[in-house]
Amino acid sequence: MKRQSRAPIAEALEDYTSERVVPFDVPGHKHGRGNPELTDFLGERTMTLDVNSMKPLDNLCHPVSVIKEAEELAAEAFGARAAFFMVGGTTSSVQAMVFTVAARGEKIIVPRNVHRSVIYAMVLCGAIPVYVDPGAHEQLGIALGMQLSDVEKAIIENPDAKAVFVNNPTYYGICSDVRGIVKLAHSHGMQVIVDEAHGTHLSFSEKLPVSAMEAGADMAAVSMHKSGGSLTQSAFLLVGGAESEENKAPLISPAYVRQIINLTQTTSGSYLFLSSLDLSRKRLALHGKELFDKVIDMAEYAREEINSIGGYYAIGSELIDGKAISDFDKTKLVIHTLPVGLAGIEVYDLLRDEYDIQMEFGDFGNCLAYLSVGDRVRDLERLVGALSEIRRHFGKAPLVSLPNSYIAPSVVLSPQEAFYADTEHVEFDSSVGKISAESIMCYPPGIPVLAPGEKITEEVLEYLRFAQEKGCQITGAEDSSLRTIRVVK
Structure with missing residues (x-):
């Protein structure tokens, strides 16, 4: 744990700023002097830290010093064999995973409720999706997880598939049986790649569902900025997997993954993003358990308060059925709104326009408050109060017939x-x-x-x-x- 108290990139940046270097390199704002309006807006320190790759600060495309050390610390913190700093968001991490496991004409077994980055990755590399229908929750209208039996059926019908793709968790906190899927896929020689955009925190609390790395997955894309506290657009790409008699899938080479990443990731990685990843990893490694246990407690408190208002339904672990809902991420505050006569998007708009409360999103029947390390109980109390007022002032007869958020597709072409x-x-x-x-x-x-x-x-x-x-x-x-x-x- 002593190693985790280091933040090599941030430390190197601090050393650089103390040296009073005269910049005859890019960026052209030259520590902010060339763009005073932007400097006033962002602050002088931010502009001073916005620098280019150089020997003391390493190179994101080919790290040999501080970035390499920071990536090793991230891998250790998340229980991975290797970790990569990503500055193109989790979209670039997801695309790198797809590019790593499948080439043109090769199949990947995926749930249909994947993020658009997965579909776009297949447009680029020519991989062919084999969709597993996750189905939808009858009351909530949201897509569920993949049932193990459905994944097994897809594997048996497509023995030439290269990998299985898993969401862990979904936006709504729904988890598939990741351990079971990993064991099943590996026994058939298929790799498992996981979109863990909404699951950074899973690695830091025993009260939460299993993380991709703990489950033995081969790769995971982690949105550190969503629940881990780093700057928007920063993420990790993790490489896991281990040799065993049961695992017939080939181990993924971190060196090859680096080559894949360098196909599309910028050669001008922002040191603001990189240092934010470094410092946020340090904080989670040292204090993640207490931080996320607190988030869980806040979410449980909010659920109880919202459910006591009447009409609304803040979903929780009672949904777990051991099949399509193998587990539930307790930090996700999903509020079902149809019983108060309002669509989720309508409640979303009312909260923003009338109460200055910004929710993560609203769909037809639900809205989501995304809780993480920066939330406070008093802010949740404000949300609960606003929801109560919305029910009182804007509520209508319950809505019962709205389109599901998930529609099973009819696939004709790749x-x-x-x-x-x-x-x-x-x-x-x-x-x-x-x-x-x-x-x-x-x-x-x-x-x-x-x-x-x-x-x-x-x-x-x-x-x-x-x-x-x-x-x-x-x-x-x-x-x-x-x-x-x-x-x-």
Whole structure:
């Protein structure tokens, strides 16, 4: 644990700023002097720390000193064989995982409720998704986890698949049986890669679901900025796995992963991002258990208070069924709003516009408060009070019939085939039966309602119409108004 008290990148930056170096390198603002308005806005210290790669500060593409040491400390903290500092968000981490395990024409078994970064990675590399239908919760309308039996069926039907992709957890805190999936996939020679964007904290509390690395996964993409306290856009890519008689999948080479990362990651990594990762890892390694145990306690308190208001339902561990919901992330404060007569997106808007409370997102039936290391009990009390007022002043008769947030797709072409095919734009209402050449989604959470290669159905159009009506932010389509959709000719 003594090693974890180090923050090599941050320490090297401190040393650099104390040396009064004259900069004849980039960036061109030269410690902020060249852009006084930006310096006034961000602060002189921020601008002084915004520097380029140089010998004392190492090089992100080929680390040999302080970045290398910081990555070793991160791997140790998360129980991984190797860790990589990522400055393109978890999107770049997810894409690197896909590029590592599959080439053009090779299959990856994935749940359909994946982030758009997974679909876009397959557009780029030509991998072919084999979708596992996670199904939807009948009351909440949200996608669930993958059942082990469904993963086994996909593996048996696709013995040539290279890997299985897992969300751990989903945006809503739903966890699949990661240990079981890892054991099953490895016994069939398949690697397991995990989107742990919403699970940084899983490595630091025994009260939370198992982390990807602890479960034996081969790779995991971790959004350190979401719940770990680092700056937005910073993330870790972890490499795990271990040789054993049961594991018939090839071990992933960290050196090869570095090559994959360097295909797409910037050569000008921000030292603000890198140092934020370094310092945040240090804090979690030293104090993560107490920090996240406190977050869990706050979330449980908020759940009890919200459920006592009446109407609302703040979901919890009672959902665990050992199948599609193998476990639940207790830090996720998901509030079901339909019993008070309001869609989740409507409650989201009311909280922001009337009460100055910014939630993470709202969908048709739920809204999410994302709790992490920076939250306070008094802020949760303000949220509870606002929800009570919203029910009193804006509540209506319970809503019972809204589109599910998950729609099972009809896949006709691979994402790459559809994206690069000859295409045309057709009227939205005339697109039923056509094959989509683009991704369309509500953001957040960024899970495509429609992905390239999927058949457009009336159910999809109904969902998108309702989303527009309720004010959801719809992204991905070339025509942002959704009057037309790009389809395969």
